[in-house]
Amino acid sequence: QVQLVESGGGLVQAGGSLRLSCAASGRTFGGYGMGWFRQVLGKEREFVAAITWSGGSTRYADSVKGRFTISRDNVKNTVYLQVNSLKPEDTAVYYCAATTFPLATMRSRYDYWGRGTQVTVSS
Secondary structure, three states: EEEEEEEOEEEEEEEOOOOEEEEEEEHHHOOOEEEEEEEEOOOOOEEEEEOOOOOEEEEEEEEEEOOEEEEEOOOOOOOEEEEOOOOOOOOOOEEEEEEOOOOOOHHHHEEOOOOOOOEEEEE
């Protein structure tokens, strides 16, 4: 079992930035690829970014490329999502998840999920 807890969400104006964190506990964190997804009420949860267990490779949704950066610290058992140049359409609950499939974009490839952190971007 891997337990994941997100933090760092909040209310921010368009153009602003946030740093989301996801703290992991339980089984060996370093053995898992990690991903960030987001979900708007009434819509499907969508892929945002993923990172390999080593942190050496990343993948992003087209909608966030150049604005969001995923990273991880395997000593601190934490994965981060730096979100810059935020837009109102980035408003969502952001979830982190753990997977054994490197750079997976499909929700079904992820085994463990956090409860999410709300990001609200005002115009």
